[in-house]
Amino acid sequence: MTSPLPPEHAVIVCCHGIWNGGPTRGFDENEWLIADFQKGETPTFIEHIKAGLRVLKGDEKSVLIFSGGPTRKETRLSEARSYANLAEAISYFEILSEADSSKRIICEERALDSYYNVLFSVTRFWSEYRTWPSKMTIVSHAFKRERLVDLHCGAIGFPSDRVDFVGVDPPGMTDGTNEAAFKGVAEAIAQWKEDPHGKGRLLAGKRGKRNPWGISQQLFPNKQDQIRSGILLLFVDGDEERLMEGVPQPWTQHRDA
Numbered sequence: 001m002t003s004p005l006p007p008e009h010a011v012i013v014c015c016h017g018i019w020n021g022g023p024t025r026g027f028d029e030n031e032w033l034i035a036d037f038q039k040g041e042t043p044t045f046i047e048h049i050k051a052g053l054r055v056l057k058g059d060e061k062s063v064l065i066f067s068g069g070p071t072r073k074e075t076r077l078s079e080a081r082s083y084a085n086l087a088e089a090i091s092y093f094e095i096l097s098e099a100d101s102s103k104r105i106i107c108e109e110r111a112l113d114s115y116y117n118v119l120f121s122v123t124r125f126w127s128e129y130r131t132w133p134s135k136m137t138i139v140s141h142a143f144k145r146e147r148l149v150d151l152h153c154g155a156i157g158f159p160s161d162r163v164d165f166v167g168v169d170p171p172g173m174t175d176g177t178n179e180a181a182f183k184g185v186a187e188a189i190a191q192w193k194e195d196p197h198g199k200g201r202l203l204a205g206k207r208g209k210r211n212p213w214g215i216s217q218q219l220f221p222n223k224q225d226q227i228r229s230g231i232l233l234l235f236v237d238g239d240e241e242r243l244m245e246g247v248p249q250p251w252t253q254h255r256d257a
Helices: 042-058 079-089 098-104 114-129 142-156 179-194 201-209 223-229
Strands: 009-014 062-067 105-108 135-140 163-167 233-237 240-243
Touching: 009 042, 009 114, 042 062, 042 079, 042 098, 042 135, 042 163, 062 079, 062 098, 062 114, 079 098, 079 105, 098 105, 105 114, 114 135, 114 142, 114 223, 135 142, 142 163, 142 179, 179 201
Parallel strands: 009 062, 009 135, 062 105, 135 163
Antiparallel strands: 233 240
């Protein structure tokens, strides 16, 4: 009996908060750990989960990756695991069966910003299946499309013609009333354009503030996987790893391990 073929399509749901559990299964905002500026956004997080499940259902060669690390000092629970817990608690919104979902959902539990939502999800895919995704669908806020697709996928060299995007915005963004948020979007894009890999003091500093548990930011948990992956790095210094720029990376040509 032959083993099933590995998936080809990585469906990445970028996580933005931590569901702590509770009787309303995420519909009461008090069950979430979120920043003050995220108040009113938790229904959008649930919509992101549902959107990811729908993409997963529509492609039998896909796998869903919830991406986000343990960003709060109140709990070691990661954003990704909390989303997976919520999806399970709510019976996957009856979009997929529990049996199917358990085989096709994995968690990437180290990312601390949107750049690493993408990069760590790609390396998590490889670690799980020993092949690179031939296609990627990213699910996040609609206003983050340029940042995630153009800037982050562009920075790591993942071909844009193999990337789809599903965007669901929180209240205030869809009707254009949240002027402060729009200003923040523009500032973030400018910062990532200036520092595409987020290694400078500003963007790296933001990651540091979101890492109360000191989660490793290396691409792989061990040196052997790093070497075997074929990823070309400019240098490695402790947790500091930087992709070599201007060269094809292994996911560019969908090379298996």
